[in-house]
Amino acid sequence: MLKSDAVICLGNEILSDDAFGYHVAELLRSSGELPEAEIIFAPLAGFGLLELFNRRRRVLIVDTIVTGQDPPGTIHLSPLGQFTPSYNLTTSHQMNLPTTLEFGRQMGMAMPNRIDVLTVEAADIETLSESMTPAVKAALEPAAGRIREWASGK
Amino acid sequence: MKEITIDPITRLEGHGKIHLFVNDDGGLANAYFQVPELRGFERFCQGRPVEEMCRITTRICGVCPDAHHMAAAKAADAVYGATIPSAARKLRELVYNGFYAGDHTTHFFALGGPDFVCGPDAPPEERNILGVIKKVGLDAGKKVIAQRARGQRIIEIIGGKKVHPVTALPGGMSKRVTRQEHEEMIKIGQEMVEFGKFAIQVLNDVVLANKAYVDLILSDMYTHKTYNMGLVDSHNKVNFYDGRVRVTAPDGTEHAKYDPEDYLDYVAEHVEPYSYLKYPFLKKVGWKGFVDGMDSGVYKATPLARLNVSDGMATPLAQAEYERFYETLTGDRSGRIPVHSTLATHWARVVELMFACEAVALQSQDEEIISDHILDPPTSIVGEGIGIVEAPRGTLTHHYKTDKNGIITEANLIVGTTNNNAPITMSIKRAAEGLIKKGQEISQGALNKIEMAFRAYDPCFGCATHSLPGQMPMELVIRDAESREIIQIIRRNC
Numbered sequence: 001m002l003k004s005d006a007v008i009c010l011g012n013e014i015l016s017d018d019a020f021g022y023h024v025a026e027l028l029r030s031s032g033e034l035p036e037a038e039i040i041f042a043p044l045a046g047f048g049l050l051e052l053f054n055r056r057r058r059v060l061i062v063d064t065i066v067t068g069q070d071p072p073g074t075i076h077l078s079p080l081g082q083f084t085p086s087y088n089l090t091t092s093h094q095m096n097l098p099t100t101l102e103f104g105r106q107m108g109m110a111m112p113n114r115i116d117v118l119t120v121e122a123a124d125i126e127t128l129s130e131s132m133t134p135a136v137k138a139a140l141e142p143a144a145g146r147i148r149e150w151a152s153g154k
Numbered sequence: 155m156k157e158i159t160i161d162p163i164t165r166l167e168g169h170g171k172i173h174l175f176v177n178d179d180g181g182l183a184n185a186y187f188q189v190p191e192l193r194g195f196e197r198f199c200q201g202r203p204v205e206e207m208c209r210i211t212t213r214i215c216g217v218c219p220d221a222h223h224m225a226a227a228k229a230a231d232a233v234y235g236a237t238i239p240s241a242a243r244k245l246r247e248l249v250y251n252g253f254y255a256g257d258h259t260t261h262f263f264a265l266g267g268p269d270f271v272c273g274p275d276a277p278p279e280e281r282n283i284l285g286v287i288k289k290v291g292l293d294a295g296k297k298v299i300a301q302r303a304r305g306q307r308i309i310e311i312i313g314g315k316k317v318h319p320v321t322a323l324p325g326g327m328s329k330r331v332t333r334q335e336h337e338e339m340i341k342i343g344q345e346m347v348e349f350g351k352f353a354i355q356v357l358n359d360v361v362l363a364n365k366a367y368v369d370l371i372l373s374d375m376y377t378h379k380t381y382n383m384g385l386v387d388s389h390n391k392v393n394f395y396d397g398r399v400r401v402t403a404p405d406g407t408e409h410a411k412y413d414p415e416d417y418l419d420y421v422a423e424h425v426e427p428y429s430y431l432k433y434p435f436l437k438k439v440g441w442k443g444f445v446d447g448m449d450s451g452v453y454k455a456t457p458l459a460r461l462n463v464s465d466g467m468a469t470p471l472a473q474a475e476y477e478r479f480y481e482t483l484t485g486d487r488s489g490r491i492p493v494h495s496t497l498a499t500h501w502a503r504v505v506e507l508m509f510a511c512e513a514v515a516l517q518s519q520d521e522e523i524i525s526d527h528i529l530d531p532p533t534s535i536v537g538e539g540i541g542i543v544e545a546p547r548g549t550l551t552h553h554y555k556t557d558k559n560g561i562i563t564e565a566n567l568i569v570g571t572t573n574n575n576a577p578i579t580m581s582i583k584r585a586a587e588g589l590i591k592k593g594q595e596i597s598q599g600a601l602n603k604i605e606m607a608f609r610a611y612d613p614c615f616g617c618a619t620h621s622l623p624g625q626m627p628m629e630l631v632i633r634d635a636e637s638r639e640i641i642q643i644i645r646r647n648c
Contacts, residue, residue, distance in 0.1 A: 012213050013213065014198070014210065014213045015213070043213065043317075043318065044317060047260060047264070047302060048317060050299070099282050099283065099284060102284055103283055103284060103287075103295065106284070106287060106292060106295065107292070107295050107296055107299060108296075127194050128194045128195050128197075128198040128214075129194065129198065
């Protein structure tokens with residue numbers, strides 16, 4: 001049996017702009033749970049995400065990203081594939097997202113039919129701090145709005 | 155001279171770079187391993203209650219939060235001069251062994267294993283767990299998932315959460331274990347032991363049965379005769395949670411055995427201008443540069459190092475594998491002759507995996523773990539504390555100083571991988587020397603064999619919570635040493 005759609009917010013609440021996922025999850029919760037989707041803050045990667053994906057029809061991943069191509073606070077929402085053209089592993093101790101999804105499928109798990117990604121361009125994800133930079137903090141409300149639209153299927 | 159940069163390294167946490175400096179004639183002149191580090195940790199800690207550190211430090215690293223949780227708890231115990239109840243200590247050890255059983259499984263099957271299962275010359279896009287299950291079957295993948303779930307369940311029962319435990323605190327533990335949970339953990343322990351046997355079988359079938367792989371493990375290209383470091387119990391057996399730090403010399407003799415609070419008498423840190431990461435070394439031997447041998451204070455703190463400093467394992471199946479390990483690689487099953495082959499670290503990790511599984515099976519049967527007496531709240535303060543555990547990737551030290559109210563004034567951490575910074579650099583250089591030859595084009599297989607030199611250490615250099623962009627192609631950049639202009643770029647997996 002399929003579970004509800006999920007908004008999986010990644011990040012680290014004490015790593016400057018990397019706390020974006022934590023704060024946007026808190027913002028969405030404080031304004032009332034989205035009836036259409038489960039909101040999850042997950043300081044996880046790779047294998048740790050498998051269970052969260054299992055038996056979901058749609059998943060939205062929220063994460064910070066550093067491309068250097070956009071000003072900090074810039075929001076993009078797009079299908080997963082645009083960000084993950086490679087199966088190459090990227091960390092010393094985890095699998096990357098596409099490898100995780102393919103592994104789940106091969107293991108007979110029900111991986112989502114659709115995964116979208118909402119990214120926020122970060123200015124600093126290396127300094128241990130509970131404060132986000134102003135531009136990224138200002139992106140919280142607009143991002144929450146995009147997430148609500150996604151959850152309602154718009 | 156030309157500079158070759160491998161950036162970033164696949165399967166490496168953070169954004170490490172390898173710089174290879176190549177002479178005009180194509181030979182290797184030098185190699186450097188450069189990593190960034192999270193900034194401002196000491197400042198971040200200052201002004202916070204020391205009891206917060208058990209939860210905060212789990213966010214330092216998404217790879218080994220349990221290790222930081224335990225080291226922080228032990229350091230906070232020491233800050234308050236607290237002796238924790240026996241049941242609390244048993245719960246901490248049990249949950250820590252459960253963590254190890256999952257963590258070592260991930261590395262062997264998903265990260266280090268692909269180099270051997272798929273082969274060092276396989277295309278990088280195939281050297282992952284998908285390549286592993288293609289070779290050894292879907293059933294192996296399902297067993298890996300089940301084993302990781304067992305480890306997480308142990309952490310959830312005792313630690314309160316599946317991944318980032320929250321229950322250790324100064325003076326003991328904050329969550330009791332029910333009778334039902336106790337019985338569940340006994341069953342999990344038994345299943346873990348069966349998985350440990352399976353892991354040994356895979357190691358036998360895939361790695362040890364292939365003479366070429368054994369020759370590769372034992373080759374000079376992957377050998378450094380350094381000092382070794384690790385925690386041991388009162389019988390000099392490997393212990394992940396507690397004990398004294400034992401250091402042995404390259405010839406296997408004991409160099410030092412000390413209590414955690416004395417670590418600064420034995421360990422100092424060297425700094426290089428090109429890296430934020432420091433290079434710990436043995437103070438009484440001294441820093442002699444990136445060289446091995448009896449006169450160099452460089453040491454390893456890895457699964458292999460832990461086996462080398464110990465007199466064996468405390469459980470029977472792990473002890474049997476320990477003896478087979480040393481008999482195969484040194485001809486002496488006692489372990490008195492150390493193994494210095496970096497790639498043997500993978501096998502040592504499997505020995506430890508077997509031990510962790512057996513330890514969970516054994517410790518989960520202890521009736522005392524369901525005791526109500528799991529916390530003795532501190533009533534006084536010392537103001538300084540040091541906690542040491544063995545993280546899967548090396549000896550982890552937390553050192554806090556506080557004011558009389560337990561507010562942190564100073565913090566110092568030596569994390570597992572940091573211990574191995576110098577050996578990793580040396581291993582990369584040695585492997586590159588063996589693979590980069592005058593007049594020969596550098597192949598993908600050669601690059602992977604250079605990567606294998608540090609992958610055996612299971613290094614981790616930052617926070618592991620990011621999943622995007624999910625693409626970090628390796629780049630090998632060759633620059634002219636004089637003009638610094640790029641002569642050639644080789645991209646992998648784009």
